[in-house]
Structures are given as C-alpha cells and as structure tokens.
Ligand SMILES: [Zn+2]
C-alpha cells in the first residue's frame with residue numbers, strides 16, 4: 001500500500017474524462033489515484049491539447065492500454081500538463097508539497113537498453129505495465145492515465161520545476177518545446193551559426209523556430225501556408241518566412257542560402273511533399289529531423305539524400321531530459337512560448353477545446369484546459 005502525505009485535504013474522488021468508444025469522451029468521477037514508490041500526486045492546473053491527443057481519441061494509437069487499443073478501459077488521455085504537487089509517495093524527498101511542476105510524458109520502464117541510454121521515449125517496453133506483462137512503463141496520456149483530469153500521478157523522473165514567475169499556461173508548453181529541443185540535440189546538437197529551416201508552423205514547428213534561434217542559429221527560415229502562423233514565427237525569431245502557397249519553399253531556401261541549402265531542416269509537417277522538400281533543401285552533409293509522422297506511406301527521393309550524404313533522423317517525443325533544457329531557455333526568457341497559446345477552457349468544456357484544436361477555429365494553435373475550473 002502506498003501512502004500519500006499531504007497538507008491539503010485530498011478528496012477521495014476526482015473529475016476525469018475517460019475514453020469510451022472512438023471519439024466518445026465522458027466526464028466521470030474516478031477514485032483519487034495514489035502515488036506509489038518514486039511517484040507524486042499532482043493537482044493539474046493546466047493541460048494543453050496536442051494533435052496527438054486528437055489521434056488517440058479518434059483512432060487509438062499511439063496510446064496502448066493493457067496491450068491493446070485504449071477504448072472502453074476507463075483510460076484518461078491528455079499528456080501536456082503542469083500542476084502543483086499535493087501528495088508524495090513513500091520515501092519521495094526530491095520534491096516538496098506545494099511545488100509547481102511541468103511533466104514530461106515518458107518515464108519509460110527504466111530497465112530496457114533504450115531507457116538506460118536516456119532514450120526513454122523509445123522504450124522497448126512501451127505499454128508494458130499491466131498484469132502479466134508489467135515492466136513498469138509509464139507514458140501518461142498514452143499508456144497510463146493522463147491530464148484531462150483534476151489530478152494525476154507522475155513518476156519523479158518526469159517532473160520539471162516551474163519558476164515562480166512563469167504562468168501555468170506557459171509551463172504547460174514546456175513539453176512541446178522539449179520535443180523540438182530533443183530533435184535538435186539528437187541531430188548532434190545545433191552548432192551556433194548554422195542555418196535551420198522549419199517546415200510547418202504548428203506548435204512544434206513554431207517552438208522549433210524559437211529553440212533554434214535561442215541556440216544561436218545564424219539563420220532560421222520558416223515555411224508554411226498560414227499567414228497568421230508565419231507572423232507568430234517571425235515574432236519567435238524566424239529571420240525569413242516563406243508563404244508556401246505563393247513561393248516554392250525549395251527554391252526560396254536555396255536562394256536564401258546562396259544556392260547551397262540549409263544545414264538543418266526540421267520537418268514538422270510530416271507529408272510526402274514536406275519530406276521531399278526537406279531532402280531537396282538540405283545541403284550536402286546536412287541533417288533532417290523528421291518530427292512529425294506521416295499518416296500514409298511516403299515515396300521519397302532517397303537517391304538524392306544518399307548522393308548528398310544527407311542524414312535523416314526519426315524523432316519520437318522528448319527524450320534525454322530535453323524538457324529540462326527547454327525549461328532552462330524558457331525560464332531565462334529567451335523566447336515567449338505563450339505566443340502560440342490562443343484559447344483557454346474549463347474542464348467540462350474539453351470537447352469544445354478539442355474541437356477548437358481540431359478545426360483550428362478562430363486561429364487556434366495551442367488550446368489550454370484548466371482542470372480546476374469547471
Ligand atoms: Zn503532445
């Protein structure tokens with residue numbers, strides 16, 4: 001039995017959304033989760049909606065519960081959240097009650113080869129946390145209960161301290177920033193002075209611009225089709241923006257880089273077109289980070305990539321403590337992540353929040369839900 005210590009009274013139940021059939025979420029009362037060894041109980045103060053939440057709710061994967069699809073198992077999605085520690089598992093002294101924390105998604109299993117290398121987002125025991133196959137894997141909102149609820153239990157390895165001066169909404173964006181940070185560091189580390197192209201001004205792409213610029217990139221180029229998002233990209237540090245509805249992004253990048261192409265290309269669009277554009281606009285020996293996943297098989301100009309010694313890196317999530325590095329830049333005020341926060345809803349309005357994110361209503365980019373508000 002785990003023991004939760006607390007200075008504030010923890011109610012025996014909480015409000016949480018659970019996923020029934022595909023696309024069917026229900027707000028229910030769930031028993032209050034209890035933190036076990038190396039875990040804390042978090043009162044969730046803000047949770048951001050991510051495109052991957054929309055996929056999980058509609059199709060299931062990459063969520064995996066009890067070895068199968070996440071439907072009708074009382075599973076609570078939501079993975080980009082922050083809150084206040086209100087309960088400590090036995091022997092937890094790394095954190096104190098009342099501390100504000102953001103969370104990384106993946107704790108991993110901690111016992112496989114990849115986890116031991118710090119690549120816990122690529123854990124070899126993904127989803128193995130149920131009776132008969134319990135390796136202790138944790139990825140809240142994917143393989144364990146997540147943040148569309150008033151409270152959640154998190155492993156201490158997933159916590160990132162939030163400075164007092166940072167708002168809840170900004171702190172909830174740290175995972176998004178951490179994902180691009182992981183991408184850039186997995187490419188071997190962004191060397192100051194190099195050129196970076198970001199394809200696709202979604203939340204990850206926009207914060208990719210900000211992170212690349214903060215790490216000293218000489219020239220950051222953002223390509224996309226929505227003028228309002230390109231404008232935010234400029235505010236986050238893009239030196240050049242390309243309106244892909246009017247200009248061919250490959251030609252534009254070649255002309256901005258003296259015909260050579262960019263050192264790094266971050267593909268945050270994940271389409272056949274964007275992957276091929278990335279290959280054609282990367283210079284010889286350059287590197288491409290594939291940060292978005294295509295939904296269909298894609299055909300790429302592999303010969304061009306091979307002939308030009310172009311490296312392709314598949315990136316999953318926010319490994320190797322990238323979230324801590326992203327938080328360091330955000331704490332230092334190196335960029336304003338809240339520029340991508342467009343809408344806020346209370347817990348009972350989650351379906352409306354999801355609709356805004358899915359249909360990009362009213363220019364929605366990052367939609368935030370505050371679970372302590374009705
Ligand atoms: Zn996400």
Ligand SMILES: [Zn+2]
Pocket residue numbers: 108109110111112113114115116120122123124125
């Ligand atoms: Zn593992």
